Every structure is written in C-alpha cells, then in structure tokens.
Amino acid sequence: MQSAARHSGLxxxxxxxxxxxxxxxxxxxxxxxxxxxxxxxxxxxKRSAIGSYGFHQGGFLVDRGIGDEPIAPLDMRIDFPEPxxxxxxxxxxxxxxxIFGEAERDAFRNLxxxxxxxxxxxxxxxxxxxxxxxxxxxFSSFANAVTEFGFRSGMFYAPVQGGAYATPAAQQIxxxxxSLGEFAVGQSSWGPTVFAIGPSADAAKWLVEKIREHGExxxxxxxxxxxxxxxxxxxxxx
Numbered sequence: 105m106q107s108a109a110r111h112s113g114l115x116x117x118x119x120x121x122x123x124x125x126x127x128x129x130x131x132x133x134x135x136x137x138x139x140x141x142x143x144x145x146x147x148x149x150k151r152s153a154i155g156s157y158g159f160h161q162g163g164f165l166v167d168r169g170i171g172d173e174p175i176a177p178l179d180m181r182i183d184f185p186e187p188x189x190x191x192x193x194x195x196x197x198x199x200x201x202x203i204f205g206e207a208e209r210d211a212f213r214n215l216x217x218x219x220x221x222x223x224x225x226x227x228x229x230x231x232x233x234x235x236x237x238x239x240x241x242x243f244s245s246f247a248n249a250v251t252e253f254g255f256r257s258g259m260f261y262a263p264v265q266g267g268a269y270a271t272p273a274a275q276q277i278x279x280x281x282x283s284l285g286e287f288a289v290g291q292s293s294w295g296p297t298v299f300a301i302g303p304s305a306d307a308a309k310w311l312v313e314k315i316r317e318h319g320e321x322x323x324x325x326x327x328x329x330x331x332x333x334x335x336x337x338x339x340x341x342x
Contacts, residue, residue: 113270113293114192118155121146123336130338140175149175157181162335164238166230169223184331185241189308191300192292193281193315195273196323218260229253243303247288250301254290261294270295273324277315280322284314 122142129136143149143156153167153176166180233249236242258268269275269291277298281289288301302308308328315326 113291113295113297115152115155115158115293118148118152119159121148122156122159126336126338130340139178144174149173153178158332158335160335162332164235164331166235180235182235182238183333185238185243186330186333187241187304188243188246188331189302189305190329190331191302191308191311191315192327192329193277193298193300194325195271195277195296195298196325215261215263222256222260226253226257229256244286247286247301250288251282251290258291265294269298273322274298276322277324280315280318281311284311287311 125142125146126136128134137145139156139160140149142159143152148156150170154165156175157165157167157178161181163181164184165178167176167178169176229249229252233245234253237246237249255268258265262268267275269278274291274295278289278291281287281298281300285307286303287307288299290299291297292299300308300311302311305328312326312328315322315324
C-alpha cells in the first residue's frame with residue numbers, strides 16, 4: 105500500500121495524527137474518542153473537519169463549513185459508488201505555493217469572507233446536483249457538477265493561490281483531463297495533487313494512458329485508487 109506524500113493535498117498529516125492518537129488510546133486501554141473529540145484535541149477541528157470524520161467512517165461526507173464551532177458539524181455521509189475510480193495526479197513541478205501549518209492558518213484568517221451568493225451557488229451544486237447524482241449513480245451529472253464546484257470553490261482561494269488551482273502545472277492537468285472526456289476533475293485541498301474521477305476502472309486506466317501520452321507536455325505521476333467507504337481499521341498484533 106502506497107502512502108500519501110506530505111503536503112500534497114491529501115490530508116496525510118491529519119490521518120497520521122489521528123492514527124497515532126488512536127493507537128495510543130488503544131495501547132493505554134483507553135476508550136476511543138469520537139471524531140469531534142480527536143480533531144479538537146489535536147487542533148485539527150477548524151481546518152480538517154472532513155479529514156477527521158473521514159478517518160473514522162469514510163464515504164462521501166458533507167460538513168457545514170467553517171463557522172463558530174470548534175469543528176464543523178457533519179451534515180451527511182453516504183457511500184461513494186464502488187465502480188467509480190479516482191486517478192490521483194501529482195505534477196512533477198511543485199512551482200507555486202504549498203500551504204500547510206501556520207501558513208494555512210494564516211490563509212484562513214486573512215481570506216475575505218465569501219458572499220451569500222457565492223455560498224448559495226456551492227450549496228446548490230452540492231444539494232441539487234452532486235449528492236443526487238451519487239445516490240442515483242448518475243456519473244455524467246456528477247462529473248459536471250464536481251468540476252464546476254472545484255473551480256468555483258478554488259476561486260475563493262485565488263488571493264492565496266493566484267487562481268483556482270495551486271500551481272500552473274495543476275491548471276494544465278485540469279485542462280488536459282477536461283479535454284479528454286467526461287471526468288470529474290479538480291484540485292485536492294490546497295494541492296498540488298489533482299484528482300480525476302472516472303465511471304469505471306477501465307475509464308481510469310484509459311485516462312492514465314492518455315495522460316502518459318502527453319508526457320512531454322504534462323510531467324506528472326499518476327495513481328488509480330478507490331474511495332474508502334469504511335474508515336479506520338484497527339489491527340492489533342501480538
């Protein structure tokens with residue numbers, strides 16, 4: 105099993121912190137805290153609500169967004185369709201800003217507040233398009249809505265990133281994937297990793313082959329993965 109690289113937009117820091125905390129609780133024969141308790145104890149509540157909830161239960165998660173609470177409440181959890189596969193695409197060039205740690209906290213503090221209209225647009229995409237498409241396994245509607253959601257939400261962070269995506273290479277990859285067919289594509293968190301979701305394993309393999317054919321123009325590493333609908337697994341060795 106290949107682990108996620110540090111500061112690549114895949115939440116590896118949160119998952120590692122929660123894993124160690126859970127292992128220590130078990131080692132000292134203590135009860136396992138809830139997602140909320142762990143996230144707040146480790147200082148992850150404000151910036152990693154989804155990662156904290158996902159650690160425990162996996163699936164497609166919707167939280168309420170950053171507000172006054174120590175951690176955003178979880179509003180919805182549904183299984184992600186098993187046939188749909190995810191291609192993780194990491195640009196070889198890291199030119200651009202990689203946001204983590206104190207820089208991430210500063211970014212959240214200094215970014216301008218979203219307008220009600222902007223917030224309503226994203227909520228509409230999520231509630232009226234993305235979630236219904238997952239429940240009905242309507243991949244076409246899902247792909248279009250997720251790609252639009254990724255661009256719109258990315259533009260909120262343009263004052264920090266310089267655009268909807270963290271690096272010029274990420275923008276180039278998004279453009280390439282969009283030109284190759286019907287895939288959901290966007291940036292994972294602060295990047296630089298880009299995700300592309302296809303309706304099947306064959307579609308994901310085809311996409312990887314096409315990206316490799318453009319190797320001279322788009323230098324990147326690719327990996328096909330499946331969504332985790334289960335969350336953490338505790339294995340004790342003796």
